[in-house]
Amino acid sequence: TANDAEQELTDGFHLIIDALKLNGLNTIYGVPGIPITDFGRMAQAEGIRVLSFRHEQNAGYAASIAGFLTKKPGVCLTVSAPGFLNGLTALAHATTNCFPMILISGSSEREIVDLQQGDYEEMDQLAVAKPLCKAAFRVLHAQDIGIGVARAIRAAVSGRPGGVYLDLPAKLFGQVMNADAGKKSLVKVIDAAPAQIPAPDSVKRALDVLKSAKKPLIILGKGAAYAQADGEIRTLIEKSGIPFLPMSMAKGLLPDTHPQCAGAARSTVLKDSDVVMLIGARLNWLLSHGKGKTWGDAPKKFIQIDIEPKEMDSNVEIVAPVVGDIGSCVSALVQGMGSNWQTPPADWIKTVQTKRDDNVAKMAPRLMNNNSPMDYHGALGVLRTIIKERPDAILVNEGANTLDLARGIIDMYQPRKRIDVGTWGIMGIGMGYSIAAAIETGKPVLAVEGDSAFGFSGMEVETICRYKLPVCVVIFNNDGIYRGTDVNPSGGSDVAPTVFVKGARYDKMMEAFGGVGVNAKTPDELKRAVNAAMDSGKPTLINAVIDPAAGSESGRIGNLNPQSVLKKK
Numbered sequence: 001t002a003n004d005a006e007q008e009l010t011d012g013f014h015l016i017i018d019a020l021k022l023n024g025l026n027t028i029y030g031v032p033g034i035p036i037t038d039f040g041r042m043a044q045a046e047g048i049r050v051l052s053f054r055h056e057q058n059a060g061y062a063a064s065i066a067g068f069l070t071k072k073p074g075v076c077l078t079v080s081a082p083g084f085l086n087g088l089t090a091l092a093h094a095t096t097n098c099f100p101m102i103l104i105s106g107s108s109e110r111e112i113v114d115l116q117q118g119d120y121e122e123m124d125q126l127a128v129a130k131p132l133c134k135a136a137f138r139v140l141h142a143q144d145i146g147i148g149v150a151r152a153i154r155a156a157v158s159g160r161p162g163g164v165y166l167d168l169p170a171k172l173f174g175q176v177m178n179a180d181a182g183k184k185s186l187v188k189v190i191d192a193a194p195a196q197i198p199a200p201d202s203v204k205r206a207l208d209v210l211k212s213a214k215k216p217l218i219i220l221g222k223g224a225a226y227a228q229a230d231g232e233i234r235t236l237i238e239k240s241g242i243p244f245l246p247m248s249m250a251k252g253l254l255p256d257t258h259p260q261c262a263g264a265a266r267s268t269v270l271k272d273s274d275v276v277m278l279i280g281a282r283l284n285w286l287l288s289h290g291k292g293k294t295w296g297d298a299p300k301k302f303i304q305i306d307i308e309p310k311e312m313d314s315n316v317e318i319v320a321p322v323v324g325d326i327g328s329c330v331s332a333l334v335q336g337m338g339s340n341w342q343t344p345p346a347d348w349i350k351t352v353q354t355k356r357d358d359n360v361a362k363m364a365p366r367l368m369n370n371n372s373p374m375d376y377h378g379a380l381g382v383l384r385t386i387i388k389e390r391p392d393a394i395l396v397n398e399g400a401n402t403l404d405l406a407r408g409i410i411d412m413y414q415p416r417k418r419i420d421v422g423t424w425g426i427m428g429i430g431m432g433y434s435i436a437a438a439i440e441t442g443k444p445v446l447a448v449e450g451d452s453a454f455g456f457s458g459m460e461v462e463t464i465c466r467y468k469l470p471v472c473v474v475i476f477n478n479d480g481i482y483r484g485t486d487v488n489p490s491g492g493s494d495v496a497p498t499v500f501v502k503g504a505r506y507d508k509m510m511e512a513f514g515g516v517g518v519n520a521k522t523p524d525e526l527k528r529a530v531n532a533a534m535d536s537g538k539p540t541l542i543n544a545v546i547d548p549a550a551g552s553e554s555g556r557i558g559n560l561n562p563q564s565v566l567k568k569k
């Protein structure tokens with residue numbers, strides 16, 4: 001009866017769960033503990049997938065890449081203070097990479113925090129989070145939960161996506177209110193990431209500049225991959241006939257084997273192009289800030305497509321800024337190109353294709369190396385073939401040599417299949433990304449990990465086994481960071497700071513939790529083990545033995561290391 005409905009109650013626990021479900025957020029990545037353990041149990045009981053990790057940082061990385069892959073904010077749930085701080089690295093990473101993510105942390109009551117009275121895991125989390133994320137909100141009253149969750153979702157996905165912190169003090173969960181009023185307080189977010197249409201004259205200006213080019217280049221950034229405007233982007237590239245250079249996580253938007261792909265001719269196209277159109281790519285350190293020897297000394301004009309107006313002129317002058325969401329901008333450009341677009345001069349196309357084919361040919365024999373212990377090229381040659389045969393698989397990649405060489409050697413064929421260290425070049429994303437990629441897409445995951453990189457999140461192999469995920473981890477074990485051969489110059493008993501236990505057997509870790517462990521000493525053993533893993537879908541860890549002398553310091557970015565000009569003592 002109406003009277004019963006009047007009396008029926010709901011509470012904070014249920015309102016948060018209802019708000020998440022109402023907005024299609026059905027997965028939570030987290031670590032249980034006071035004050036959110038029961039919340040996790042209740043969310044699972046209500047049909048939300050609640051994945052428990054061994055460290056909040058990995059749960060946070062999982063949530064961040066879930067956002068990139070789905071365009072819905074990934075949700076990470078942690079306890080107060082230390083758990084929150086562990087998740088905060090991932091929230092800052094999401095914000096830096098423009099991935100939509102919400103970090104939900106339990107927290108202490110305001111009255112205790114503000115008087116600094118020493119609560120259990122006390123910290124002013126909202127204040128700590130604010131400078132490191134896109135937006136941060138705290139909810140004190142149950143009737144505000146609907147609005148709080150709605151604001152967090154909209155802030156995470158609208159405009160330039162990013163990380164949002166949602167602070168939930170412990171007492172909020174137990175607060176009760178009338179069920180009917182509670183239901184009415186919930187908000188289903190309408191059009192959370194509205195299309196942002198570019199100004200027609202900005203499109204015209206961009207096309208005029210592009211038309212004037214003799215040596216145009218299009219650079220696709222991970223923003224272009226995130227946009228899920230794959231068809232429009234393919235049309236723009238193929239209709240324009242312009243060579244394209246995909247940044248790491250944009251690989252596969254068009255296949256790396258596409259005739260217009262200039263990935264293998266990167267240095268030539270950056271140096272010799274005269275007009276560069278950036279699509280969802282920022283001119284940051286990954287593109288040498290658009291200046292210096294990488295870009296040659298011929299004058300260049302930059303066109304930039306980005307949803308963030310403040311990105312323009314960040315590093316060099318942008319002569320044709322196009323501000324809007326990438327799908328809308330690319331569609332407007334294609335429309336504006338009309339039906340008689342002039343493709344670039346044949347000699348430019350030929351220059352790029354010749355350079356590319358030469359570089360691919362030069363690399364080919366090294367990929368056949370059958371050495372044992374393996375070198376990077378021999379091992380990566382095997383994985384290159386496997387990804388070509390299994391284009392559906394998602395490739396997770398981190399390390400230094402393991403990352404830089406894999407990026408250039410393993411071709412990608414589909415969008416959003418390569419997920420890696422991103423803008424910060426952060427180590428530790430491996431297992432969190434692998435778990436989220438498997439959960440969000442249901443596809444098999446191949447994680448290609450440096451042995452150091454793996455160490456940052458290695459304990460999550462238990463999580464992978466616990467949820468029986470189709471993840472095959474290949475560790476390039478060269479006994480250390482960059483190499484395994486450094487020695488302690490002092491002659492002391494400590495090993496050098498960059499070397500690990502010689503001949504470590506990481507495969508035994510996976511066996512410890514019921515997964516499949518393989519020690520692979522040759523490319524052939526590696527090939528058999530990876531194919532078996534991809535066929536079986538069983539959690540597998542392959543310890544690929546790599547020559548400890550094979551790597552170089554910091555992979556391809558050794559030049560960023562400060563050097564001492566003083567003579568070594």
Ligand SMILES: Cc1ncc(Cc2csc(CCOP(=O)(O)OP(=O)(O)O)c2C)c(N)n1
Pocket residue numbers: 398399400401402403424425426427428449450451452453454476478480481482483551555
């Ligand atoms: C959170 C964080 N801490 C440290 C570092 C610095 C670093 C960059 S690359 C790397 C590991 C390289 O060794 P690995 O064995 O993975 O690869 P390989 O070259 O094939 O031997 C470290 C520690 C970064 N980037 N992020």
Ligand SMILES: [Mg+2]
Pocket residue numbers: 450451452476477478479480481482483
């Ligand atoms: Mg290593």
